[in-house]
Amino acid sequence: MANIFKKTKYVKMNVVSKQEAPSVPSGLWVKCNNCGEVIYKEDFHSNLKICGSCEKHFRLDSSTRISMVLDEDSFEPMDEDLQTRNVLDFPGYDKKIKGLKESTHLNEGVVTGTGAIDGNKVAFGVMDSRFMMGSMGAVVGEKITRLIEKATEESLPLIIFTASGGARMQEGIISLMQLAKTSAALSRFNDAGGLYITVLTDPTSGGVTASFAMLGDIILAEPGTFIGFAGPRVIMQTIKQELPEGFQRAEFLKEHGFVDKIVARAEIKETLSQLLMLHGF
Amino acid sequence: MKAWDRVLNARNVNRPLSSDYIKALFDDFVELHGDRLYKDDAAIIGGIATLGGMPVTVIAQEKGKNLKEKVRRNFGSPNPEGYRKSLRLMKQAEKFGRPIITLVDTQGAYCGLGAEERGQGEAIARNLMEMSSLKVPIITIVIGEGGSGGALALAVADRVWMLENAIYSILSPEGFASILYKDSTKAKEAAEVMKLTAQDLYELDVIEKIIEEPGAGAHESFEAIALNITALLIEEISVLKAMPIEDMLEERYARYRKFL
Structure with missing residues (x-):
């Protein structure tokens, strides 16, 4: 009692x-x-x-994503040898990167290259959340930028699957500069008339949302994907309120006008193929 | 001086704010309001003024002087409409061939529910993309705190300068400590490793110039600092104006392209 x-x-x-x-x-x-x-x-x-x-x-790893979206054996990777630098001399960072390289067989948090979708050549990037939650440090920013520049030079349609916790804290201000670098490259691609489609996958947040993720001519998202600038914990601490059901999910962003279309995973290739066709590819 | 002392100085309650600099650097200031989409964000002051007789567009983050004004200005943390107002005024500056001067002083873009609903990420991204190719000179001065994407959204420029005691970083030292040390009280330690001081950022090639703050900081030597900035701005704008636009944009692209 x-x-x-x-x-x-x-x-x-x-x-x-x-x-x-x-x-x-x-x-x-x-x-x-x-x-x-x-x-x-x-x-x-x-x-x-x-x-x-x-x-x-x-969540899907990058190689499954590539085999799901691109024509068989069409993918040719780029810039796999770029090396992550420890600009802040952050303790343990080198070791962490080394371990992830071994366990994921990736050089960084994004895989870029060219491939084909139903025979149409595209510049293709896919982020991999297994590698430090796909966070954007200098190498991720550089690989994305080189991909955009290649798409600009060769007049290729550009397709990027995002999956990222945001900027890579361990690289400090250099990581922040990647937001400007990728966005500037997209400005040139845009001026050249290139088609840019982003597919937002879980999670897409922080500095990636505040740069190349939200700059697509067409923005697609997988159902239920977390998409936001600030994380829910930070928002709750800021406003001292509970967040509504479904807040910052793909469906919420579509309702608020920030996502063009939600596409189930099994239909993504077909949707991309159709959009390419509608742009004369 | 420790990096943490700079952080404290950048946040000093007596430190001059954007509104002080606008009064001191420019004449004939006319404030212009609103993003034409949703509302006016008081965390960013924008308008047209003259600098040494030349019309310029001024865009500045304002924290507010007293509590009432701080609340009205959301402590200098902009919502998406603040960035959209900035972009509208920058496009206007481009149309009329006016150089743009931005003053950065924010802990970061606001992390609120409405900010997310109205696309904080999209608003920042759009500014980064558009500023990279605006066909007029842009000079940014970080006068206090330069917090993350919320600062960068006004800082894609031909020249970025910092006051000696200003800071500019990926995240606040508290946020950085909370994420990487799982302890926000370790902000002091975080500040020392983050390379957020003007000197660090000058060495990393993130900024072109450090503006000296004689004495204990800008709150003690504001008049001298303002006079210095006015002269520096007039000189640098004439340098940028003399450049062919294509060259200026190429340099601006390279300014950010180099970070690998």
């Missing part, structure tokens, strides 16, 4: 779930962390990492 007036302790849910991959019990089954449905693992993977029950789109 003594505890009758005790305040019930509720479990506080994170607004953005930290665990983005569905939990994988060893074996043949995975459990969707969104709806709780148990899915046959093979079905989950053959379904492009989408839960068959609630349609949640889980």
Whole structure:
């Protein structure tokens, strides 16, 4: 009875779930962390990492994305040898980069190159959230900029899949300068009449939202994608209020006029192909 | 002097604000309001004035002097409409061939619910893209705090200068400490590694000039600083105006392209 007036302790849910991959019990089954449905693992993977029950789109690595969108064997990577620099001499940064290079087999948080979509050559970039959450340091900014410049020189349509936590804090101001660098390159591409399509995938935030992600002639997004400038935690601390349901999700941005179209993963290639056709490719 | 001392100086309550500089540097100032889309954002002051007799467009982040004004100006943290007002005035400057001078003094773009609804990221991105190819000279002076994308959205320029005790960084030292040390009280340590002082940024080639603050800081030597800035601006604008526009834009592109 003594505890009758005790305040019930509720479990506080994170607004953005930290665990983005569905939990994988060893074996043949995975459990969707969104709806709780148990899915046959093979079905989950053959379904492009989408839960068959609630349609949640889980994050994809860059190589799966490339094989999903580009014609078979058409991808030719660029600038794979650019080396990350530790401009602030930030402790542990070199080691972290080295470890990620080994575990992901990527040189940085974005993969760029050229490829074909239904036979049409495109300049293609895809960010990989496994590499420091796809954050933009100097190498990511440089690879994106070189891709834009190549698209400008060769009059190629430019397609970038974003997935990023924003600017790379460990590279300080040099990371901030990448916002201006990529946006300036896009200005020239735009003046040259190039077609730029961005596909926003989970998560697209911070300095990437505040630069090349939101500058597409056409902005597509996968269902449920987090898209924002500030993170929900920072916003809640600033305004001292709870955030509405669905805030900063792709559907919310579409409703507010910042996304052209939400496209399910399985239909992205077809949509891109159609948009290329409509621009005379 | 420690970087943290510069941070404190940049935030000193007596430090001159954009409104002080506008009065001291320019004549005939006419403030122009609104983004023509949604509203007027008081965190950014924009308008036309003369500098040594020459018409210029002035765009400046303003924190506000007293509490009432600080609240009205949202402590100098702009919403998307502030950046859209800035862009409107910059396009206007381009149309009439006026050089643009921007004064940066913000902790960052506002992180509010409405700011997200109205596309804070898009507004900043649009400014970065458009400023990179505006066909008139742009000079930016960071007078206090230059916080992240919210500062950069007014700082894609031909020349970026900083006052000696101003700071310019990817994030506030508190935010940086919170993310990388998981402890926002370690802001002091963060400031020392972030390379956010004018001297650090000059060495990194992020800025072209450090404007001296004699004495303990700008609050003690404002008149001398203002006179110095006026002379520097008049001189540099004449240098930029003498350049063919294509060369100026090529240099501006290279100014940001070099960071690898």
